[in-house]
Amino acid sequence: MTETPLDAPRAWAELTDPAEPAQRLRVDLTWLTSRWRCIFGAGCHGIDAAQPDAGCCTLGAHLTDDDDVARVAAVAQRLGPDEWQLRDEALAEGWLVDTEDDDADGPPSRATRVVDGGCIFLNRPGFPAGAGCALHQHAVAEGVEPLTTKPDVCWQLPLRRTYRDVELPDGTAYLEITITEYDRRAWGPGGHDLDWYCTGSPEAHTGAEPVFVSLRPELVELVGPEAYAVLARLCEEHLAATAAQTRAAGPDGRPLLPLLVHPATRAAGTLRTE
Template sequence: MKHLNTIRLNVDEEVWLIDTEFLKSSWQCVWGNGCKGIHSKPDPAAGLGCCSVGAQMLDTDEAMLITAIGKSLPSEYFQNYLAARDGVLTADNTATRLEGNACIFLNHPDFVGGAGCALHLAAISEGERPMDYKPSVCWQLPLKVDRSDVQPILRPWSRSDWGDGGDSIGWCCSEKAEAPESFTGEQPVFISLAAELTALVGEIAYAELAEQLTKPETNL
């Protein structure tokens, strides 16, 4: 993994390392606006984004939540409404199952109810936060809490996080060198993803993080 520019942040009773370079960057999700997906050959026209694989469940509670929400989604927001009668998770309840070439919750570009994640669309329509409807791995992307070392690191996803197939991904949106089109947002990540960061580290830690990231570079 590349060297990270980091600061230390107290999160509950742990000290996390925070990748400041990414959080201060202009990254934004470009799904539907040039996203090339995660297949070996970039394909923006397919509209699959990172939904061409099933979303892994965090735990049993999350599996139960996503199952319940999936059963309640109205057909106007959910292209695979009928297919979902057979369940929205894999047989072992560890991930959302695939329907065709993508996650069962992905509405394709030709769907009259709107392309994109059915969970996301339903949350917006009901005045709720999409992160309260979606699997953790989905609303956290591109943020990753890496616990592979002694000290947790909050950083962007890298190719290696996609597992054995990571090297074959044709386009990785969180890598600036190969996806400059993803780094065109009007706000830095620590502001545009404030809700997600707050959910990960807590309100007090996020306030401290935001304060540190607005200091002059020489003070970090």
């Protein structure tokens, strides 16, 4: 099935953050109401065809700040050898490295080490605890959200949050926070060279729930509970409008096209119109 073009039309909504009136959220309804789900271990091809079992972990994870490093370090100390396949490697050589793209004028950029084509926290197929991120698996075993154990970039993916200062003609200004799909472009220039990527692939748009529901904990962490409540209502209204449009008959008696649906969700056949 064909991957969704990067510039496919999208529906957006804007809202003032109920908790921070000086902020406005710009949310991608097309993405948030899509049926994307992570298919790691269930058909994921991986971003590198030579390492399909590594999913999107082939490049390691770039840590955002000291708090990000501290959170992951605390979890890494609690992981036992039955949970973390490369624990001995990490104890001997470390799990954190400085990256080559450091800004000489800023703090060092840090990332998880890459070992044999994958993040050092990635358990490979055949490991007794199962393949996948040791940090994620630890969270599941402890009954906590993975966002409390994983690097920021990992638990946020495939959501993307960006910031922009907006100045209005009357001299006022606000901070615009955009929540959208972490598509190929978000990876930088190299994103266009990924062998496969899930967000635009119909193979990954087979979720039982829309993204704004399935990724609720992550969205609440990104925008706060008050803003999420408004975001969820807008998504529900969008889905209702899309369903009504899909059921309606056009001038020639044929159903109208669901123009507000993520193309990958439509191609996957998981659009709900009931």
